[in-house]
Amino acid sequence: MIKNFDGNQKTDAQLVTLTLKNQEYYYYLMKRYESALMNYIQRLSGMNRMDIQDVLQEVFILTYQNLNDYNKNFKFSSWIYRIARNYTISVMRKNPKYFQNISWDEHDLEQLIKSDFNLEDSLIQKIDYENLLAIINLLPLKYKEVLLLKFVEGKDYQEIGDILRKPIGTVGTLINRARKILLKEIEKNRAGEKYDGHK
Amino acid sequence: MMDISKETLQKMKRESISPKPRWYFLTKNYFFWLMFALTTILGGFAFGMIMFFTGDLDWDIYHYLGISLSRAILMSLPYLWIAFMLFFLFITYYNFIHTRTGYRYQFILVFFISLLLSALLGLGFYQYGWTETVDRQLRTRIPGYGQLVHSKEKQWMHPERGLLAGTIEVIIIENNLLLLKDTFDKEWKIDISQVRVKGMLPLTRNLRIRILGQQISKDTFKATEIRIPRGSPQSKGRKAAQP
Structure with missing residues (x-):
């Protein structure tokens, strides 16, 4: 910690520049993203708290090692989210149980449903969040992660594109497809049919 | 609660981790x-x-x-x-x-x-x-x-169907005859008594040509049309082309 330094007064890009001169400044950058990335990793993978902490520490180290690759014309948040996403998925691939084990809380799910799905209030009332989570868990990762970034993390298309390294058009297509699949499954669920994974 | 940022910074110092250049x-x-x-x-x-x-x-x-x-x-x-x-x-x-x-x-x-x-x-x-x-x-x-590759040589190497390509070896004007070596090095006698020549160059030795006509015998061909491809030796623009 640096005496008489207020990290909140600095932008991400300024903190990056300072960090490259003095490692101590990196603490403020990490602190800024600690909680957001922890939630993101948890929502993406469903890992337990200990594993998330290990992953996050590794993400911070990777980010620091690659700090000279950061392009100041882009948002730092997108860049660090990309590193977090790629590293988390690489850990998940070693342990496939994570892929069907996401754990969004009721608030996240409510946010997802209310954000952009244009569902009637009466339908929202009837949604069983446990079932909804089960449906989301069975979605392919590419749909799950765009839903997470758009509706829960609140990222815009450009940010999502930068995180996933995809063009904006592709991000839009993925979000639309994911939304359609989810709505279809919610309807099916209301009719009592069981979701058995997206083909 | 554990301060991950602090822990990470300490680990980085401990292990002397630095940014890649x-x-x-x-x-x-x-x-x-x-x-x-x-x-x-x-x-x-x-x-x-x-x-x-x-x-x-x-x-x-x-x-x-x-x-x-x-x-x-x-x-x-x-x-x-x-x-x-x-x-x-x-x-x-x-x-x-x-x-x-x-x-x-x-x-x-x-x-x-x-x-x-x-x-x-x-x-x-x-x-x-x-x-x-x-x-x-x-x-x-x-x-x-x-x-x-399917080339022009292959396209024109069908003497039985009236198509032939090759290089002029000898021109015998008085007999209206050309001696031609085809793409597969076979020698042909070409009757040019009733031929129409399409191309910008005169018929000369070593010129690559394509011939329309009729096969008369195993090594004799009666030409009705001779085409001198664009890009043959001496022509302007592109360098020498295969017939």
Whole structure:
């Protein structure tokens, strides 16, 4: 910690520049993203708290090692989210149980449903969040992660594109497809049919 | 509660972790741009070769072979070079999306821009005659290459159907006769008593020509039309072409 330094007064890009001169400044950058990335990793993978902490520490180290690759014309948040996403998925691939084990809380799910799905209030009332989570868990990762970034993390298309390294058009297509699949499954669920994974 | 940021900073100090140098990332980025440029040039060459193989084909002679134009097109496409061009386009796209901001562009846009660049380069290579040089070199150096591509030689080597191509060995004006060595080095006597010559050059020794007419015997051919291909020796523009 640096005496008489207020990290909140600095932008991400300024903190990056300072960090490259003095490692101590990196603490403020990490602190800024600690909680957001922890939630993101948890929502993406469903890992337990200990594993998330290990992953996050590794993400911070990777980010620091690659700090000279950061392009100041882009948002730092997108860049660090990309590193977090790629590293988390690489850990998940070693342990496939994570892929069907996401754990969004009721608030996240409510946010997802209310954000952009244009569902009637009466339908929202009837949604069983446990079932909804089960449906989301069975979605392919590419749909799950765009839903997470758009509706829960609140990222815009450009940010999502930068995180996933995809063009904006592709991000839009993925979000639309994911939304359609989810709505279809919610309807099916209301009719009592069981979701058995997206083909 | 554990302060991960603090723990991480301590670990970084303990293990003397430092950022990778800037030149490492710049080199990586320039490498992909360099590869992008290189594969675009190679794609251009492949495109030029496609032009070379399709540009000088004579599309009006297929009725001599008794096949339809669509079949003729399918038979004449240089699949080997089309495959090479697609391969290079794919590698170009791969290199482009691995540059720092390349991923922001749609596949279709990158593909068509690469195709356009390759087409422009290919046109240049073709116009300067480099594609012919490459073709000649490949035929000399790579055994079996000639069998893989459908060339003008193959198109014209059907004497039984009235098509013949080769190089003039001797001209005997008083007898209205040419001695011709065909693409497969076979000697022919060509009767030119009733022939029409299409082309900008006079008939001379070592000139590569294509002949329409009728096979009279095993080594005799009566010519009705002689075509001197664009790009034959001494013609302007492109360098010497195969008949």
